[in-house]
Amino acid sequence: MGLNIGLAGAGLLGRLTALALTRAGHEVSLFDISASLQPKPTEHRAAAWTSAGMLSPIAEMETGGEEVRRLGDRSLQLWQDIDRYLRSHTKNPLDLDAGLGLQLEDSLMVCHGSDLGSAQRVLRLLDGDESRVIKLNSGQAAALAPGLKTGLHCWRLTGEGHLYPARAMQSLGAAIPQTSWHLGQKVNGLMPHRLLLDGSEKSFDWVIDVRGIGAAGEAPVRGVRGEVIVLAAPGFKLQRAVRLLHPRWRVYIVPRPDEQLVIGATEIESEDRSPISVQSTMELLSAAFSIFPSLAEARILATDVNLRPATPDNLPWISIEEGLIRINGMFRHGWLLAPAVIEKALGDANLC
Numbered sequence: 630m631g632l633n634i635g636l637a638g639a640g641l642l643g644r645l646t647a648l649a650l651t652r653a654g655h656e657v658s659l660f661d662i663s664a665s666l667q668p669k670p671t672e673h674r675a676a677a678w679t680s681a682g683m684l685s686p687i688a689e690m691e692t693g694g695e696e697v698r699r700l701g702d703r704s705l706q707l708w709q710d711i712d713r714y715l716r717s718h719t720k721n722p723l724d725l726d727a728g729l730g731l732q733l734e735d736s737l738m739v740c741h742g743s744d745l746g747s748a749q750r751v752l753r754l755l756d757g758d759e760s761r762v763i764k765l766n767s768g769q770a771a772a773l774a775p776g777l778k779t780g781l782h783c784w785r786l787t788g789e790g791h792l793y794p795a796r797a798m799q800s801l802g803a804a805i806p807q808t809s810w811h812l813g814q815k816v817n818g819l820m821p822h823r824l825l826l827d828g829s830e831k832s833f834d835w836v837i838d839v840r841g842i843g844a845a846g847e848a849p850v851r852g853v854r855g856e857v858i859v860l861a862a863p864g865f866k867l868q869r870a871v872r873l874l875h876p877r878w879r880v881y882i883v884p885r886p887d888e889q890l891v892i893g894a895t896e897i898e899s900e901d902r903s904p905i906s907v908q909s910t911m912e913l914l915s916a917a918f919s920i921f922p923s924l925a926e927a928r929i930l931a932t933d934v935n936l937r938p939a940t941p942d943n944l945p946w947i948s949i950e951e952g953l954i955r956i957n958g959m960f961r962h963g964w965l966l967a968p969a970v971i972e973k974a975l976g977d978a979n980l981c
């Protein structure tokens with residue numbers, strides 16, 4: 630028989646956990662401090678809305694090692710099932726905006742000739758599976774990423790992809806059956822079977838804390854600032870994410886629908902949510918322009934800043950006691966790892 634489950638947080642983990650639980654027959658109540666299902670960029674909103682949506686189990690081994698590759702590969706399988714589910718449960722099956730905007734195109738990693746030495750260090754971290762890091766010549770690289778500057782070193786990373794976070798958040802929000810939404814509701818704390826709200830508390834069979842950086846104090850998380858820039862680039866035909874290996878920056882370019890793309894992301898040890906800095910703007914744009922010179926004519930549509938919830942080792946954190954689950958610390962890997970992390974947490978608690 631289905632259980633009654635209360636979730637604190639309706640960001641990436643919250644929506645995905647709610648979907649997994651309702652698909653397993655449970656009843657879910659979702660509480661989020663945001664007043665709307667699609668909060669405005671000016672609000673303090675889930676990190677998920679700002680993110681680039683890269684699904685890079687190989688490239689992210691640089692920051693998360695073998696654990697990230699294993700969970701990332703599993704998540705890519707699960708995302709395909711979730712995408713099919715969302716598409717088949719939309720009211721209009723022809724709706725192009727349904728689903729996750731999932732693109733399973735291999736991604737590219739490039740570096741300038743002068744940076745090959747430092748790039749080799751990263752490549753050594755990724756060479757556990759050589760068949761997934763394939764060196765390309767300039768013709769092969771240009772075929773996969775039209776407009777790519779000639780003379781760059783380039784590698785194809787197989788089994789990677791990306792999705793469109795805003796679309797995925799909307800589709801997940803729209804597709805959770807048997808869920809009662811409590812928006813504009815701050816959760817002040819959780820105890821087994823109980824959510825503590827302003828002036829009241831609510832009881833459930835289980836409660837789950839997925840508040841991201843909002844759980845700081847109860848979970849071992851800090852915020853890590855990340856900044857992105859969204860460009861309109863008419864005629865720019867990029868289908869896959871491209872990552873620049875650089876001695877000082879980690880920069881990637883990810884295509885979005887409607888000839889847009891996102892350039893991201895800085896990684897700054899600060900919980901400052903103020904607008905993007907001049908230095909970050911210059912570094913992100915120069916990095917992108919240095920590998921795609923045709924972006925000189927692109928237009929800057931938006932910039933965004935948010936905080937990644939990160940643990941001391943920057944890896945996901947799961948804590949389970951009877952009646953209470955906490956999942957946090959998705960850091961720069963929320964989209965990459967969330968389905969597999971949720972599968973593990975709900976499986977260990979015998980909820981799915």
Ligand SMILES: Cc1cc2nc3c(=O)[nH]c(=O)nc-3n(C[C@H](O)[C@H](O)[C@H](O)COP(=O)(O)OP(=O)(O)OC[C@H]3O[C@@H](n4cnc5c(N)ncnc54)[C@H](O)[C@@H]3O)c2cc1C
Nearest residue numbers: 638640642662676677681682683816841843855963964965
């Ligand atoms: C610039 C940037 C780029 C990124 N790019 C990528 C990428 O390319 N690939 C990738 O895999 N990951 C990426 N990420 C990381 C990803 O966005 C995060 O790991 C993910 O969003 C974390 O999910 P979460 O559900 O834990 O937290 P969030 O998505 O932040 O959701 C937390 C939710 O909890 C709610 N909340 C907070 N406090 C309370 C409270 N007290 N009461 C009620 N509700 C509350 C918030 O309103 C929010 O809705 C990026 C992040 C940033 C910032």
